[in-house]
Amino acid sequence: MKLPFLNWTLRATACAACFGSLTSASALAQDNPNLLSPHLNVLPRTADETDRIKKVTAPTTDFTKAERFEANGGGGTTVRAKNNADAFSSVSANASFERELDFKVGNGLFKKLWVSSPSSTLVSDGLGPLFNARSCQTCHIKDGRGHPPENADDNAVSIFLRVSVPVDGTKNMTEIETYLHAIDPTTQRTAPEPTYGGQMQDLAVLGHAAEYRFDVTYTEIDVTLSDGETAQLRRPNYTAADLGYGPLAEGAMLSPRVTQQMIGLGLLEAIPVGDILANEDPDDSDGDGISGRASWVWSDEFDRIMLGRFGHKAGKPTVREQSAAAFSGDIGISTPIFPSPAGDCTQAQDKCQTAPHGTTGGDGAFEIDAQGLDLVTFYARNLAVPARRDIDDPDVLRGKELFYQVGCTSCHVPKFVTDRLVDQPEQSFQLIWPYTDLLLHDMGAGLADNRPEGLANGQEWRTPPLWGIGMTERVSGHSYFLHDGRARSLLEAVLWHGGEAQTARDSVAKMPRQDRAALIKYLESL
Known part of the structure; x- marks a missing residue:
């Protein structure tokens, strides 16, 4: 697999620092893992390890019993599945006592x-x-999924709207856009909405107007x-109602986002x-x-191109x-990565830009510093996957077989095996x-938000992980799925x-009712 941006003449510093002269991203990742994963301190795999990993991650063909280690979805980090709403809030099972203390401090933040x-x-202001x-x-x-609104009168807080406007042509491209265009010349250029930025905020501190009210109706x-x-x-229809800073720009594209587990x-x-x-x-070869x-x-x-992994469109x-x-977009808190104390406020929102912030009169340069951000990151990295349930149940095994047969x-x-990491023993x-x-993946017109984001077009979404999906109702008190929570059950999610x-999807709709029930039972065991 060749990637155009690895052959393209990048600016000299970025090319030398990030990619060298290799043209195969897979070979680059294998031979120089830190170049494409600079956030990880990786030990290269040996040939013997690579061979073992290939064997252990090969798809199973035996559906008469559970696979070895299948119950431990998170490997050594896996914890016992709790029977209450705290099921997603445990630290990695293999964390040391000292690192568990860091987890608890991160949880506090x-x-x-x-x-x-x-x-x-002073340590808590800057909202x-x-x-x-x-x-x-x-x-x-509870570290789970957000709750989408049931109707226009439901004042849900776990959903918001991304917003952007299209940019025509390839003139005056920023450096980032130039990189992305080199990877995929068909990528549609977009920019934050000139008044409202890249995300709509429905709350504001005293003396400021909120940007909008989230409105939804269903058919x-x-x-x-x-x-x-x-x-x-x-089928949802979303509206940014009661706009606080004037109308949206012509062509503005809105996309709802429910928080993920x-x-x-x-x-x-x-x-x-x-x-x-x-x-x-990419070409379905x-x-x-x-x-x-x-x-x-x-x-x-x-300050380089990296593989996107997180967010509904892997952004x-x-x-x-x-x-x-x-921190920046949702709460308006500055960090060393996104240092603006005004968060997502644009230059058109003068009052927001000049408002007091959490670094006013203090010694710190950011409202949450590098140490605080690291502790929150450690907490997020170490929220453990609960163990599977009922993995040897005959209906679950039948559902697993169907999951494989229909191509899910x-x-x-x-299965994957993670890298060997020097300073992250839990994930190593x-x-x-x-x-x-x-x-x-292109998920079709039915799920399309018609809003490009980076390389993702208006019909593409990142494949969401399924581990823990059967515990959603236990943790979050509902069983709503997909990027906007429109699906009220796992079956509805499949049918979308x-x-x-x-x-x-069509295979699931056509299969006998008993098989369909077994498939759902398998998903509920994850």
Whole structure:
């Protein structure tokens, strides 16, 4: 697999620092892992390890019993599945006592309620001025999925709207856009909305107007299944109502985002780049209808192109950068990566730009410093995956067989082995079962937000991990799925699949009711 940006003449410093002269990204990741994963201190695999990994991650063909280690989805980090809402809030099982203390301090910062400036609580001020939540925990309740609104009167806080405007042509491209254009010349250029930025904030501190009110209505759609069974899907229509700073720019594109569950993030971050790229097939050369492709993104932390892994469209490369972006966009808190104390406020929002912030009159340069960001990152990396349940149940095994037969594993890849890491013992060299390839896939017009983001077009989404999905209701108090929470059950989520997943979706709709129930039971065991 060749990547154009590795052959393209980059500026000399970036080329030398990031990619050297190699043209194969897979070979680059194998021979020089730190070049494509500068956030990880990696020990190269030996030939013997590579051979063992190939064997242990090969797809199973025996569905009469569970596979060895299958119950431990997070490898050595896996914890016992709790029977309460704290099931996603445990530290990695293999963490030392000292590192568990760091996890608890990070948890405190994750739950911390920020206040507006100026304030006597100097270590906690800096909120906003525009924001979506006062803490990370406000959206990621119990470290689980967000709760989408049921209707226009439901004041949900775990969903927001991304916003951008199209940019025509290739003139006056920024350096980042030039990189992305070199990777994929068909990439549609976009820019933040000139007044509202890249994200709509529905809350504001005293004296400031919120940007909008989130409004949604649903239309019910009947779907006929086999054996006389029917299902209902709800198609959402989202509106940015009560705009506080004037109308949106012409052509503004809105896309809803429900917060995702937090478990296993450090393990996903530790999957070798080369192993992810091995599943790429952007031209569908094998003719199976699946054409996943990598999301190459610009890292503000490392000032280079990196593989995107996090977010609904794989827009961020690391847990630390994803965390910093959330502090900035969701809470309005500055960090060493995104240093603006005004968060997502634009230059058109003068009052927001000139408002007091959390560094006013203090010694610190940021509202949360590098140490604080590192502790939150450590917490997010080490939220443990709960153990599987009922893995030897006959119906679960039958559902697993169907999961493989209809092609779900083409995108929801079951197994990986993480890199050997010098300073992250919890995530180092673990056999994990995340059920994702971390690639972008065309999911069809039904799920399209019609808003490009980086290399992802308006119909592409990153394959979400499935581990822990069966515990959603236990943790979050609901069973809503997909990027905007429109699916009210796992079956509805499957039936919304289109594009590359259309064949698999149709197979599920046509299979006997008993098999369909077994498939859902398998998903509920993850």
